[in-house]
Amino acid sequence: MKKILLSFCILFFVPAIPHAQTSSEESEARLKALEERVRALEAEVRELRVQQLTAVPSASPQIPNLSLATYSVETEKASGSAVALNAPGTGGTGDPLDPVPTTFSAQAPDTAAVQPQGQQLPNYGGASAASKILNPDISMIGDFIGAIGQANVPPALVAVGKNPVPALQMHESELGLQAIIDPYARGDFFLTFGESGVDLEEGYITFTTLPGGFVARVGKFRGDFGKVNTLHNHVLPWIDRPLVNDRLLAGEDGIDDAGLSVTRILPAPKGIFLEGTAQAFRGDSGDVFTSSKRGDVSVLGHLRGYRDITDQTNVDLGISYARGHNDLGSTFLTDLYGIDATLRWTPLRRTIYHNFVGRGEFIWSRRDQFPFAQRAFGFFTSGDYRLNRRWTMGGRFDRSGRARTANLIDNGFSGVLTYWPSEFSQVRGQYRFTHFAEGRDGNELLFQFIFVLGAHGAHPF
């Protein structure tokens, strides 16, 4: 205890030792010298200021005079306080007083007055501005959802976490950080802040310069199962996800897991684009796949074919397969098979005014469980037409069995209307009717605001 006290005292008094050694007269003389020095420096700064102000032609001649007056008053005030404040710290060291803090603090209001006049001021932000150059592209996307009407979700679905949309909800805030890492790879991070916490939606490195035309991804990312599973919430053509994604593909989270992915464009007849993707994941994806031990990895394969029918019309087809272990244990497997089809029409001379996208996905699930495996099937079909630069309308038909009770089939349809004030914000309304297998009906009106801050990069086609 004594030792601690002693060391504390030493620490406390050490800086004061030089002061104690010098006599009070000496220190007074020194203070005076310092004061004079400060005054001299102030005069010098003032002179420099005047030179600077007269050198830069100003639109309004009163402003520099005014600011100069403000400046001199401020310096007079500040000089006293600056010396009073700085003297103990600098006393005894003999270092010249740095004029910058004095002038800077004195100038603060003056700077604001002069800046709009285009005065050249010291570039205080220079270092930080330069450091921003290599920062990643940062974006934040807000997704606000509201709902009115009767959801009537059956208790069996609520019990497995399929809760109705609340009246008002800041559904998701997606922070995107994207950059080129080095000459060989780029990195993408998407963090989502929901009501229940933060989640890494995606975070991966993409190797873009591999030999043989391969593109590899390593990290956490959304699996290439069909189309909807790969999309982030804010690029969906609806507010919600189709029933089939909700019932068979873990809903909003989807197949989204840590893993590896390899993609390559495959040889095909002229004019056809064929791409194969192979992915291996840890094996944890919502309620679809659960990894009970290290060996319970899940795998996913996707084959995509695309063809331009005309300059304006194209068709995109895909088949997907995924296999993993489910929540009942390592010996229980879930197999998923999917077909997706997209038809697009975009008149090239009127790209921003009109287009049509027809989509459909068909998914089969085979889930090992007691007493026997469940084979569920579901699909959705949808169409969206852009009426003009700001309005798009669309509709969707849904039908899906449930992964755990395949004989319970839910149906639904939705009508969607979207308005874009600009490219960076979107207002959407969706009427959703759901007929649950239990005989209940849900009638809801959902609405959504999406707003984009910053430089959000383009999304894959």
Next chain:
Amino acid sequence: MKLSKLCRKVSFCLLLCALALGTCAMPVHSAGKIKIVTATSDLAALAQEVGGDRIDVESIAKGYQDPHFVEAKPSYLLKLRQADLLIVVGLQLEIGWLPPLITQSGNGRIQVGGSGYLDASQFAEILEKPTGEVTRAQGDVHPYGNPHYWLDPENGRRVAKGIADKLGELRSSDATYFNQNFESFSQRLTEASKKWLAEMEPYRGRKVITYHRSWPNFLKYFGLVTMGEIEPRPGIPPTPSHTLELINMMKRENVKVILVEPYFDPKTPQSIARETGAQAVVMPPSVGGEKEITDYFKLFDYDLALLVKAFQATK
């Protein structure tokens, strides 16, 4: 049991990889011509001028398409994966569609910073670099300046020189050929520019309005004055109040010509033209915007003919 499952998984992955690898031996590109993909048709036209018959060049965006909003179709990937050189306009013109195509192409050469990636904006004189604070309250602004720089023939010359140098770098054995092509192009451009400037001389100082800010380089070169845009802010569709302001301003300032890019809805410009007695001219800003605009020279020939006609009609 466990082992067999693991084997199945591994063999599944291997199968897909083998499928993909099967074509690795395929030549990526033929040895003969340099394969070039450009973002827009104007860059393709300039590349063609200097590359002659030693290149194969294709543009992603068509001349009549809005270069800001091109769909990143996978069919473009087929072109990009074999390209030796990708030439982009830059200044974030293609930010909405090109980056994912580059990433997915599986072509290391054309990645940003790679030997086959050329940002043509580095050679050009760029106008309208925003100063002060840049926010989206100003609309969809390009923070690095206006990307429609190819509409100044001098920029066309500078970019062509840049492309010729790059091609010479990629294939040093043909460097003299590319340089000769450039010299010939430059000479023809000088002559054409004289003709164009002479044609436009009587209309120097005439006021116009445009739909989008696509024309600052063009207007500056030919001594025309822009009085505003039909879009209240870049990327924001016309609003009634802004249109009314424009009509009043045009009447006051005697503005008689409206330039409309072919990919914008002509309804608003036409109604403004009716109100003010002006002419709305649908003027393609890119090569390929109309069938007869097949090269860089014809782009100016075509546009200037339209302009002269409009100026004469609205004297």
